[in-house]
Amino acid sequence: MKTVAVVLLIFCFGLSTVENTKCYECRQSNAQSCEGKEVDCPKGSSCMTISTKTGLNHTYYAIQKRCSMNMKCNHSMYAYASGDVYFDLSIDCCEGDLCNSGGVIIKNTTYDYNGPECPVCSSVDSLDICEAVSTTVCRNKTDYCNYFTGHLERPDGVKTQFTARGCMSETSCSYDFSQIVGLKVSDVKAGCKGYKHNPKPNPEPEN
Template identity: 30%
Template sequence: MKNLMFLLGLVNALVFSVFSTKCFSCSAKNSTKCQKEMEIDCLGDACLIASQYFHNGDNSFQSILKGCGDDNVCGAEGSATGKFSKYRFFASCCTGNLCNTGGYTLPVEDLTPNGKVCPSCYVKGSTDECESNETIKCTGTEIRCFNYRASVRNPDNSVVDYSVKGCSNSFGCKINFDHKIGIEELYREKLNC
């Protein structure tokens, strides 16, 4: 029995060492540069750098996250645009030990109109549904309309209740706006795409 346990432990250690990668890990919730990076062990061979831009009313924040790569997120490019609001997210992955040495990167935004038109409104200070007769012409890959109402804690620790409608791309809707760096959703009233 002892030999079997030893053998299983040895196999586990070998599997982990063969299928693990070292990646840099850090998070900067209101900066494009991490102050302290640690080395962590990740299963698989991918490391991640995720960059985010978030504009809500009067405030704009850029944030970065480094860590283990995940097939569900690698290559993801999320975006949503509404009146007085903008959310952009990009996750790039690389293969090999400590390969995620790069910095904050967001692809160039495609501002080419795509023919989709969505309702557009923004209210700060309330999670009640905003109402407006205004519309927004969607651009690039933002081919879906969204309606989002929530209370969030921004990277500067300010708490904002707001309601916004606008355009989103498919990935922005798929992740339900849950891939946020340094933005804490305190309460979600509604999200429809």
């Protein structure tokens, strides 16, 4: 009887180890890849890659690899004021040992530009909301006009005050900025849902 119990324990232990996944873990600012160390993830966890692409009159990339644990997998978010001032974040998960071995992954790079028309502007060294100098049509119908102010540390380490107005994806509206890689923000004030926006100009007639 004792022999049977020992065999069952060994069998159960073997099953539990099989369920654990090995993933790469690392974090790198101002880079498109990082050398990850191998870690054992909790049961039920996937391997995750968090990628960011930021435009602040220069393009910055940053990447983090980790176990997904309880974080939401496979989604993206963005905000932008112009072609030179923007932020894109993609969270990608995969199944299997060490599957998160690649570099930066930026998803959803093509858009319909059928969203609301929003005022846009951006400035540094100020926390006052900037005055709009033009407008832009947002990428998707579910986007919102937004404003953002806060202290900003760029991936290259330069710190400044920052303010911007433009478009923001619906997922970004409820984002707490905790998953941003490389771009550190603090003292954030932002408006999104509930911030009045105008429909796209000259909408196509419905059939």
